Amino acid sequence: MPRSGAEARRRLQQAALELYRERGFDRTTTAEIAARAGINERTFFRHFPDKREVLFDGEADLRAALVQEVADAPDGLQPLGILLCAFRKAGRILEENRPFSEPRLAVIARTPALRERDLAKGAALTEAMAEALRRRDVPAGLADLAAHTGWATFHHAAQAWIDDPAQPLDAHLLQAFNDLHTLAAPAPVADRTS
Amino acid sequence: MPRSGAEARRRLQQAALELYRERGFDRTTTAEIAARAGINERTFFRHFPDKREVLFDGEADLRAALVQEVADAPDGLQPLGILLCAFRKAGRILEENRPFSEPRLAVIARTPALRERDLAKGAALTEAMAEALRRRDVPAGLADLAAHTGWATFHHAAQAWIDDPAQPLDAHLLQAFNDLHTLAAPAPVADRTS
Numbered sequence: 081m082p083r084s085g086a087e088a089r090r091r092l093q094q095a096a097l098e099l100y101r102e103r104g105f106d107r108t109t110t111a112e113i114a115a116r117a118g119i120n121e122r123t124f125f126r127h128f129p130d131k132r133e134v135l136f137d138g139e140a141d142l143r144a145a146l147v148q149e150v151a152d153a154p155d156g157l158q159p160l161g162i163l164l165c166a167f168r169k170a171g172r173i174l175e176e177n178r179p180f181s182e183p184r185l186a187v188i189a190r191t192p193a194l195r196e197r198d199l200a201k202g203a204a205l206t207e208a209m210a211e212a213l214r215r216r217d218v219p220a221g222l223a224d225l226a227a228h229t230g231w232a233t234f235h236h237a238a239q240a241w242i243d244d245p246a247q248p249l250d251a252h253l254l255q256a257f258n259d260l261h262t263l264a265a266p267a268p269v270a271d272r273t274s
Numbered sequence: 275m276p277r278s279g280a281e282a283r284r285r286l287q288q289a290a291l292e293l294y295r296e297r298g299f300d301r302t303t304t305a306e307i308a309a310r311a312g313i314n315e316r317t318f319f320r321h322f323p324d325k326r327e328v329l330f331d332g333e334a335d336l337r338a339a340l341v342q343e344v345a346d347a348p349d350g351l352q353p354l355g356i357l358l359c360a361f362r363k364a365g366r367i368l369e370e371n372r373p374f375s376e377p378r379l380a381v382i383a384r385t386p387a388l389r390e391r392d393l394a395k396g397a398a399l400t401e402a403m404a405e406a407l408r409r410r411d412v413p414a415g416l417a418d419l420a421a422h423t424g425w426a427t428f429h430h431a432a433q434a435w436i437d438d439p440a441q442p443l444d445a446h447l448l449q450a451f452n453d454l455h456t457l458a459a460p461a462p463v464a465d466r467t468s
Contacts, residue, residue, distance in 0.1 A: 199393035264458030
């Protein structure tokens with residue numbers, strides 16, 4: 081049995097991810113996750129409230145990192161440029177943990193219960209980034225819109241990375257933000273009166 | 275007791291919305307919703323699987339309407355222009371049902387359990403819109419990105435409408451898509467090598 085709490089958490093996360101991939105989230109119990117990790121089930125619940133949260137352990141760190149990167153981004157960038165900076169740094173963390181982060185994203189994408197939790201985490205994260213932009217004096221409405229559309233673009237890039245892992249996440253991120261630029265460049269619409 | 279199924283559904287939705295506003299979602303039971311609607315609780319469960327779904331009854335209609343509008347949008351529009359067209363039509367439906375749709379959005383925004391369900395519905399809707407764009411020969415990657423960022427922009431506009439109901443939803447939609455245009459107009463970023 082691992083002595084350190086951090087090591088126990090890491091083993092539980094790895095075991096959960098393996099089991100969700102092998103037999104699916106719905107057919108995996110917390111007892112099985114604990115057994116695979118060589119840890120007893122009571123210890124599982126000391127670390128995680130349920131079998132969804134075990135895959136979202138890094139979320140608070142990710143949020144803190146993104147907020148910090150928004151604060152630290154160079155002066156003179158536009159709001160989406162600031163967010164792209166922040167996502168690229170976060171992307172490096174995901175890339176470095178790829179043996180875990182890539183199958184994790186794939187399992188989430190195909191499991192409705194995990195997808196729902198992921199969306200809720202994303203919404204909280206978006207709110208934190210909007211607040212970080214406001215602290216850089218981006219007007220509230222633009223900060224909110226930039227955070228929502230920037231997060232949607234990041235999410236799109238992460239999915240593209242899962243589908244095409246031959247390219248690094250960073251390349252998918254640059255591509256996605258360039259594509260957003262292309263999409264939004266034409267005047268939005270036409271007819272303001274219809 | 276209302277005879278028609280449609281009338282029963284409408285009354286259950288209205289009763290649920292009232293109770294969620296008065297005492298909050300968590301402290302409202304399906305029995306109370308049924309009682310307020312003058313309907314017995316078993317009938318509630320013939321119409322809705324749970325007390326979350328009662329507020330999402332219109333989602334299938336909205337999805338169908340948006341997909342149809344994407345198909346029917348004029349030729350020559352760019353992907354985000356097509357989506358804006360579709361959202362404006364959908365927005366008219368929300369505006370016409372404002373006595374229901376506006377407090378509904380407000381209750382969802384402040385209730386985590388409803389927000390989570392709303393996010394999942396939004397993700398399904400985004401996927402349907404991306405598919406509709408692909409059927410108009412928008413390349414798959416751009417269709418997905420446009421649907422995600424377009425939906426984020428629609429969501430932002432709907433929130434702005436709740437916060438500032440003095441302006442119609444349509445005005446908020448045009449403003450939001452114009453703001454996205456402004457945000458995404460500068461080249462995304464700078465440094466491709468760092």
